[in-house]
Amino acid sequence: MPDTSADDLPLAADFPPATREQWRKLVENVLKGTPETRLLIKTYDALAIEPLYGRKARAQPIAGRPPAAPWSIMQRVDHPDPEAANAEAVHELENGATGVSFVFAGAIGAYSYGLPAGEEAIARALEGIHLDPGIVLDLEPGPHVRDTGHLLARLLKRRGVPPASINVSFGIDPIGIAAIGGANPLPSGDHVGAFSGILSDLSAQGFRGPFAAADGRVIHNAGGSEAQELAYVVAVAVEYLRMLEAGGIALDAARGMIYFRLAADVDEFLTIAKFRALRMLWARVEDACKLAPARPLVLAETAWRMMTKRDPYVNMLRATVAVVAAGLGGADAITVLPFTMALGLPDRFARRIARNTQLVLLEESHLAKVTDPAAGAGGLEDITERLCRAAWTISPTSRRCRSRCSMCHRSRCPRSLRRHSNRCRAFGSPNPSRSCARRPIGCWRARGHGRKFSSPISARRLSSARGRHSPRTSSPPAESRQGPVTEQPPAKG
DSSP: OOOOOGGGOOSGGGSOOOOHHHHHHHHHHHHTTOOGGGGOEEOTTOOEEOSOOOOOTTOOOOOOSSTTOOOEEEEEEOOSSHHHHHHHHHHHHHTTOSEEEEEBTTOTTOTTOOBOOSHHHHHHHTTTOOOOTTSEEEEEOOSOHHHHHHHHHHHHHHHTOOGGGSEEEOOBOHHHHHHTTOOOSSOSSOHHHHHHHHHHHHHHTTOOOOOEEEETHHHHTTTOOHHHHHHHHHHHHHHHHHHHHHTTOOHHHHHTTEEEEEEEOSOHHHHHHHHHHHHHHHHHHHHHTTOOOOOOOEEEEEOSTTOOSSSTTHHHHHHHHHHHHHHHHTOSEEEOOOTTGGGSSOOHHHHHHHHHHHHHHHHTSOGGGSSOTTTTOHHHHHHHHHHHHHHHHHOTTSTTSOSSTTTTOGGGSOHHHHHHHHHHHHTTOSOGGGTGGGOOOSOOEETTTTEEOOSOOOHHHHHHHHHTSOOOSSOOOOOSSSSOOOOOOOOOO
16 A cells, blocks of 8 residues: 655645635624724633634643643542441542542532541541552541641551552642631641641651642632632742741752642633643742752642532533643643532432543543643633733732731732632622632523523623622522522512
């Protein structure tokens, strides 16, 4: 059979090349005199998205996952009963999941559930699970961040499992726990010594880490934008880096102890750009520290604030878009919230849909086979770069917000990061990070004109539109869990 080269298959060579001027003429016919700027879309960071982009020449892929490596399929286990949690964890690992995320009570992603943080509960939840290197274990501790790691180390010692042989991330995030309104998990006084001591002790026992998490869900759940979420996680990671350096840990070793967790929502292009921008921002921090760039561990979870109680089946579609965006953005591990999460603890069917969403996208769509497929796409490259600039501008890592901004000196944080917390309080919630993030999505009257949206809309768009009006005076209905509430119709007259 003769060898057919690419030159023998011109494909589009028979068609004349399209130009931007031709496109503009077609647009003018459709707009009928309306300015072309009407097609511009602005994000909540005031970043303008143009309707048409050209290819970006000489673009380089952003180093994310290893080439052609799949992301880890994580399944969250948050049942308050350790025995039931163990049954769910074993079932998930036997049916396609490659990792388990144990969520403890009071954690950032607990949403009013979670395992109790006791030695007996941890031992029961991990019973029958072989913690070999092929299984990823992610911990999301609550206020008891000091105890969870030590309890796990004690359990592994009793089992005779060397800590260096397991792939576990500990999720220690005292700033995040304090930011959601919880008590400071570190002892009062020497925060630096306590924090660095916890991580140093785990490292000395043989754990590879990472140990400390910069969790962007704190901002995303509170209604924050992409740039604000990025600014927060970079500021928290830099603060942890400073604390570890002050505790006597070299910067090169300290950065390996830190990892990131971001929310992936239904806005596909912005989510892809956000995950790419995080790696660029962290590379800038490493460059400032005179460190050679290294791949940080980046975890993703589908956004809690986009979940709806009304017609929860649409949550499957939103989760699918979010997984596609996080996977193409280079996430190392993805957790999908079951589509019935807004209604209570999910059943086996909802958990299976969450697991199979990732399995289908990995095994049938092969989304992980291409490294950084967004590289060179003019629109995504432009949004990524401008997200980096916007996040760096408002980041508390600047001189005006130096150290311990979230945990000890919240008043130093930029006004733009506090705005969403104030908006949450305006809606009558005492806990900013657990309120406006739970905006229900669905049919509601917009801008007082009586017009209704019957199709799913972005949670940020909904929360932004609400922010332009006076808050409701009525209290939200009681919920069986801290989560999205059913939208009440506005009062007539």
